[in-house]
Amino acid sequence: MRLTLTQLSTMTLTPRFVKNIPENIEDGVIYISMEYATAIHKCCCGCGREVVTPFSPTDWQLTFDGKAVSLYPSIGNWSFPCQSHYWIVNNEVKNGYKWSKKQIESCRKNDKQIKDKYYKQNWWKWW
Numbered sequence: 001m002r003l004t005l006t007q008l009s010t011m012t013l014t015p016r017f018v019k020n021i022p023e024n025i026e027d028g029v030i031y032i033s034m035e036y037a038t039a040i041h042k043c044c045c046g047c048g049r050e051v052v053t054p055f056s057p058t059d060w061q062l063t064f065d066g067k068a069v070s071l072y073p074s075i076g077n078w079s080f081p082c083q084s085h086y087w088i089v090n091n092e093v094k095n096g097y098k099w100s101k102k103q104i105e106s107c108r109k110n111d112k113q114i115k116d117k118y119y120k121q122n123w124w125k126w127w
């Protein structure tokens with residue numbers, strides 16, 4: 001079942017801090033493992049695919065204010081058939097615009113450029 005946009009915009013995720021990511025994850029829960037610096041949740045469009053968001057300076061950053069979590073940047077599931085795009089802000093799922101092919105391409109390129117730049121600037125950290 002696909003959720004409509006209005007349903008999507010009022011959806012919330014409950015953060016659950018875990019050591020290991022469980023094998024079966026629940027709907028509406030975002031599992032956060034500091035041990036592995038990663039989070040996982042089911043795609044908020046309702047397609048049920050697992051979205052893995054690793055934390056790193058070039059991937060996602062997690063903000064936790066004691067109650068709610070936010071992820072930056074947005075979640076763009078362009079490798080999924082649903083190609084959904086949304087933000088997670090204070091446990092709430094906010095709609096992003098739907099990706100066009102062109103946007104996906106340029107985002108992928110940008111992502112690569114940011115990474116290349118980052119690793120070039122920080123090459124000395126890797127020794």
Ligand SMILES: [Zn+2]
Nearest residue numbers: 043045047082
């Ligand atoms: Zn989806």
